[in-house]
Amino acid sequence: MEPEFWHERWAKNEIGFHLKDVNPFLLKHWSALQSSSSDSVFVPLCGKSVDLIWLSKQCASVVGIELNQQAVEAFFSEHHLNPEITQSEHLTLYQAGNITLYCGDIFKLEKRAVENCSLIYDRASLVAFPSEMRRLYSAKLDELFNTPHKRLLIAFDYDQQLMNGPPFAVSPEEVDTLFGQDKQITHLETASVLEQNKRFKERGITALLEHVFIVEKR
Numbered sequence: 264m265e266p267e268f269w270h271e272r273w274a275k276n277e278i279g280f281h282l283k284d285v286n287p288f289l290l291k292h293w294s295a296l297q298s299s300s301s302d303s304v305f306v307p308l309c310g311k312s313v314d315l316i317w318l319s320k321q322c323a324s325v326v327g328i329e330l331n332q333q334a335v336e337a338f339f340s341e342h343h344l345n346p347e348i349t350q351s352e353h354l355t356l357y358q359a360g361n362i363t364l365y366c367g368d369i370f371k372l373e374k375r376a377v378e379n380c381s382l383i384y385d386r387a388s389l390v391a392f393p394s395e396m397r398r399l400y401s402a403k404l405d406e407l408f409n410t411p412h413k414r415l416l417i418a419f420d421y422d423q424q425l426m427n428g429p430p431f432a433v434s435p436e437e438v439d440t441l442f443g444q445d446k447q448i449t450h451l452e453t454a455s456v457l458e459q460n461k462r463f464k465e466r467g468i469t470a471l472l473e474h475v476f477i478v479e480k481r
């Protein structure tokens with residue numbers, strides 16, 4: 264999607280993807296990553312997710328990136344955090360406690376920003392991109408993480424003929440194609456979630472799944 268699409272969503276507060284509570288799949292499956300409190304986690308396309316706060320209590324540090332400045336600033340103000348702000352060429356860095364959020368395009372993020380991270384938490388991020396962009400996004404994450412790491416991936420899946428994304432549908436087969444070459448994929452769960460996501464019913468779909476995976480590079 265073009266940046267304007269997302270800026271408009273935030274400006275109009277059309278952010279149905281934002282959850283007021285910590286994501287239930289994160290709570291249920293985090294332990295499967297077998298992480299330790301000295302690990303740091305990268306959260307691509309983080310929005311103003313409350314998951315960042317939860318993760319900051321499990322991990323040594325949290326590094327996120329989000330395109331929209333209003334979202335980044337709302338995150339800090341809603342959690343009564345007062346970040347230090349540093350401007351660089353392409354990105355603005357906001358830092359409070361052990362949470363660092365970059366504001367800008369993930370495709371501009373440099374490897375050194377995530378060099379301490381060995382975990383990735385992807386919820387509604389891969390599915391935010393249309394098909395060709397998902398390939399580029401996955402290649403960008405490979406560029407940022409060429410060392411061993413583990414990713415908790417939560418992806419929507421539905422009949423793409425019935426609704427336009429975002430969120431776009433991502434099947435287990437696509438996860439295999441995107442990551443299966445050099446990573447081990449563990450499919451943890453598939454849940455039927457249309458009832459909890461009624462806004463998608465109005466957009467025409469009759470079934471909605473959410474898949475949870477661990478994608479690990481050893």
Ligand SMILES: C[S@@+](CC[C@H](N)C(=O)[O-])C[C@H]1O[C@@H](n2cnc3c(N)ncnc32)[C@H](O)[C@@H]1O
Pocket residue numbers: 269270280281282307308309310311312328329330331334367368369370386387388391429
């Ligand atoms: C579907 S939302 C998911 C947000 C978050 N992961 C959550 O669970 O609430 C996708 C987010 O990615 C941001 N985004 C889209 N394209 C981006 C890009 N190229 N770089 C950084 N952020 C981007 C959007 O502004 C939006 O907030």
